[in-house]
Amino acid sequence: METIRSELFELPLPETRDAATITHEALSAGETLVNMADYWHEATPEERRDMVWSLLNKESLLYDLERHVIVGLKPRAAFLPVLALGLEATEMWEQRGDSLWLREEYWPPKLDRDSPRLPSQPPALTPAQQERAIALIRQGLSLRKIAELLGTSHEAVRRFSKSQGITFQPSVQKLTPEQLEEAYEFAEGRCTF
Numbered sequence: 001m002e003t004i005r006s007e008l009f010e011l012p013l014p015e016t017r018d019a020a021t022i023t024h025e026a027l028s029a030g031e032t033l034v035n036m037a038d039y040w041h042e043a044t045p046e047e048r049r050d051m052v053w054s055l056l057n058k059e060s061l062l063y064d065l066e067r068h069v070i071v072g073l074k075p076r077a078a079f080l081p082v083l084a085l086g087l088e089a090t091e092m093w094e095q096r097g098d099s100l101w102l103r104e105e106y107w108p109p110k111l112d113r114d115s116p117r118l119p120s121q122p123p124a125l126t127p128a129q130q131e132r133a134i135a136l137i138r139q140g141l142s143l144r145k146i147a148e149l150l151g152t153s154h155e156a157v158r159r160f161s162k163s164q165g166i167t168f169q170p171s172v173q174k175l176t177p178e179q180l181e182e183a184y185e186f187a188e189g190r191c192t193f
Contacts, residue, residue, distance in 0.1 A: 025078040033082060055079050066110040073100045092128050125152060125160050133157055137166055
């Protein structure tokens with residue numbers, strides 16, 4: 001018993017924090033995530049790696065090698081409430097204790113090692129990517145932007161949207177004949193506004 005007591009005495013004490021401190025840390029973490037998102041597209045790969053590691057604890061990214069997908073995250077304590085709120089809203093992730101897990105219904109099937117994919121045919125979207133694609137389409141993003149965010153090809157997103165009966169509006173709206181005539185008159189100085 002004495003050995004156990006001495007071992008317990010040497011363990012670090014859990015840090016106790018009040019609700020105000022936890023709230024302040026969560027708000028600060030949310031602001032940090034906003035800044036990271038703004039900088040993400042300008043960052044180098046090394047800077048992106050550092051940003052991701054600043055969110056996660058050591059050895060806290062669970063990657064399924066057979067499916068080639070991230071299935072679990074264990075973020076730092078300050079980032080857990082913010083990431084849980086954002087990821088749970090997608091209904092694809094759930095919080096279990098101090099970790100976030102991709103729901104099993106969104107896990108892609110295991111890759112068959114015996115049947116290689118043709119390089120000209122990009123893989124189809126996983127169920128998780130399909131739901132995210134629909135959400136991004138509803139936000140009005142272009143096919144190219146959605147493909148970039150999902151890490152897939154423009155063609156894969158186009159095929160998926162076509163299979164779902166989703167049509168995209170052209171990003172540039174054409175002028176009506178009346179608007180075109182007004183523009184010509186304005187350019188020639190015949191029209192005043």
